Amino acid sequence: MSNALAGKVVFVTGASSGIGEATALALSAEGAQVAVGARRAGRLESLADRAPGEVLTLELDVTDQESVRAAVAETVERFGALDVLVNNAGVMLSGPIVGADTTEWTRMVETNLLGSMYTVHAALPHLLERKGTVLQISSTSGRIASANSGVYAATKFGITAFSEALRQEVTAQGVRVVVVEPGFVATELAGHITDPAMRTAAQQMAATMRTLQPEDIAAAVVYAVTQPEHVAVNELLIRPTDQT
Numbered sequence: 001m002s003n004a005l006a007g008k009v010v011f012v013t014g015a016s017s018g019i020g021e022a023t024a025l026a027l028s029a030e031g032a033q034v035a036v037g038a039r040r041a042g043r044l045e046s047l048a049d050r051a052p053g054e055v056l057t058l059e060l061d062v063t064d065q066e067s068v069r070a071a072v073a074e075t076v077e078r079f080g081a082l083d084v085l086v087n088n089a090g091v092m093l094s095g096p097i098v099g100a101d102t103t104e105w106t107r108m109v110e111t112n113l114l115g116s117m118y119t120v121h122a123a124l125p126h127l128l129e130r131k132g133t134v135l136q137i138s139s140t141s142g143r144i145a146s147a148n149s150g151v152y153a154a155t156k157f158g159i160t161a162f163s164e165a166l167r168q169e170v171t172a173q174g175v176r177v178v179v180v181e182p183g184f185v186a187t188e189l190a191g192h193i194t195d196p197a198m199r200t201a202a203q204q205m206a207a208t209m210r211t212l213q214p215e216d217i218a219a220a221v222v223y224a225v226t227q228p229e230h231v232a233v234n235e236l237l238i239r240p241t242d243q244t
């Protein structure tokens with residue numbers, strides 16, 4: 001356990017699995033007090049048991065503004081401040097545009113885009129007080145759209161646009177905005193795809209490469225949020241070496 005984040009309070013959304021879970025553990029290992037949010041409360045309790053430092057678990061649905069506001073308020077009440085928001089909660093329901101089940105589009109937009117915007121809105125007053133950091137988990141799909149991931153890519157492009165506007169609004173007040181864009185990471189993400197052909201395609205793609213592990217992205221997050229105050233790491237694109 002190092003002390004690079006001693007005295008810092010971090011809130012990680014979507015911490016019940018994958019990148020969010022690994023990131024919460026890595027930030028805890030750096031000495032941060034960590035609040036973790038997601039819908040699966042049991043998974044968060046298990047994370048809290050394994051974390052080296054103090055962890056506050058918060059049942060959270062980022063699509064519900066009230067839930068987001070309550071989670072941020074509880075974090076600040078418990079730890080006294082908020083220094084870093086890791087905006088990570090997301091879903092990827094891949095499929096072609098033609099004939100799509102548009103309720104899946106709604107879910108992706110409400111979770112990935114609106115949910116992350118609500119979370120920034122709720123956290124920002126506290127981050128401004130502490131000259132804190134907003135770290136957005138986007139994707140390579142936030143830079144390059146591809147067939148069968150149009151809506152997912154639209155949400156991630158949206159995160160990039162929102163983040164750049166936010167950066168311009170708050171950088172003079174010392175708040176840093178970081179966009180992290182992972183390539184293929186081995187997590188539960190693709191397991192939620194409902195289209196069987198798409199789910200199989202994701203599994204086959206994973207089999208062709210040495211995928212990233214959630215810990216690889218957690219290490220990038222730790223790097224970005226432990227820089228000196230005058231250094232703003234605005235964007236990190238991280239692909240598996242084997243991913244074209």
Ligand code: NDP
Binds near residue numbers: 013015038040183185
């Ligand atoms: P996981 O499916 O393992 O994690 C997704 C997390 O988001 C879970 O903790 C889930 O928790 C949470 N979540 C989903 N919906 C909600 C909601 N409505 N409210 C609160 N939390 C929610 O996948 P990853 O770790 O891979 O995904 C994390 C992020 O990384 C996502 O934004 C994803 O788009 C991004 N990403 C992933 C890549 C990959 O290859 N895996 C590549 C690029 C980006 P719960 O279900 O308990 O609510």
